[in-house]
Amino acid sequence: MTDTAPVPDPRADARLAWARAATGDAALALERASMDAGFRSYWRGATADGSRIVMDSPPDKEDVRPWLRMRALLEGGGVRVPRVLAEDADRGFLLLEDLGRDTYLHAIDADNADALFDAAVDQLLRLQAIAPPADLPAYDEALLARELRLFDEWFLGRHLGVALDCGDLESIDLVYRRLIDAALAQPQVLVHRDFMPRNLMPAADGPAVLDFQDAVRGPIAYDALSLFKDAFLSWPEARVDGWLERYHARAQAAGLPVPPLARFRRDADWIGVQRHLKVMGIFARLNHRDGKPKYLADAPRFLAYLDAALPKYPELAPLSALLDRHVRPALG
Secondary structure: OOOOOOOOOOOHHHHHHHHHHHHOOOOOOOEEEEEOOOOOEEEEEEEOOEEEEEEEOOOOOOOOHHHHHHHHHHHHOOOOOOOEEEEEOOOOEEEEEOOOOOOHHHHOOOOOHHHHHHHHHHHHHHHHOOOOOOOOOEOOHHHHHHHHHHHHHHHHHHHOOOOOOHHHHHHHHHHHHHHHHHHHHOOEEEEOOOOOHHHEEOOOOOOEEOOOOOOEEEEOHHHHHHHHOOOOOOOOHHHHHHHHHHHHHHHHHOOOOOOOHHHHHHHHHHHHHHHHHHHHHHHHHHHHOOOOHHHHHHHHHHHHHHHHHHHHOHHHHHHHHHHHHHOHHHHO
16 A cells, blocks of 8 residues: 655644744644745735735755845835745744735736736836845856756756767857856846746735845846746747837836847847756756656747747857757657
């Protein structure tokens, strides 16, 4: 007989006791609200004052202090972020306002996308206008390279079982060098790093921005590209082009350091290639290391994003040839 007993959650009792004390409701019950790709989990409970969310961020796995610090920075710059009602950073528990069950990913469709993205860009422009703190990590050469290597280590190597030969290694190193140089040459601003519909919550004074704890100082095109070339939702290229142009015009009007439109479009494509490769690597790592296989279903979306960008730039042709040899046959 197969044992199907649930795996006990060692933090469940501590989480519930803390939430009851924080809300003053000794009868509070919690239900799973959501869980992200990291170690944080979110729980919903009904109180006399309305619904509340408990964020559980185990201190030994994901310190909540960077989240709190970045939240304060963003709120100070006028960005709509979740309101914190109680906190215990040492134990990794936060009590937050409940922004509802649906993110932008659930709410957006072809008819409302223009309006929802315009509201998202409102928040993005405020975020990008915030001066990055002096000690904030930079999207520097080391970080860019480490992220790119996730693709060849986890997606090609671990997931597809590809052993790159010397020619492949030379090709991928050349393309990585060009992508890194292009990213470092862009104007640098505060970068969320995952500014996409799943991390935006509809709100009357929003949208509210989530999952910002990994923000860095980096290339200005990164977040706009992430918003319109989402990990879980694809749009026609013509609409993406229009949204990028609209973002560029608004950023220019706001005094942000965007380059001329033609250069910005190239910058967005190139930093997009970096991000698409990174995300494919992360999805493979989530599957093989963390036992979270669902993300790999979206790998073909990123291959399609690469197919849309790479033919425009002969300098990136070696990557396209490598994908032809090793990735397209595997993804069918």
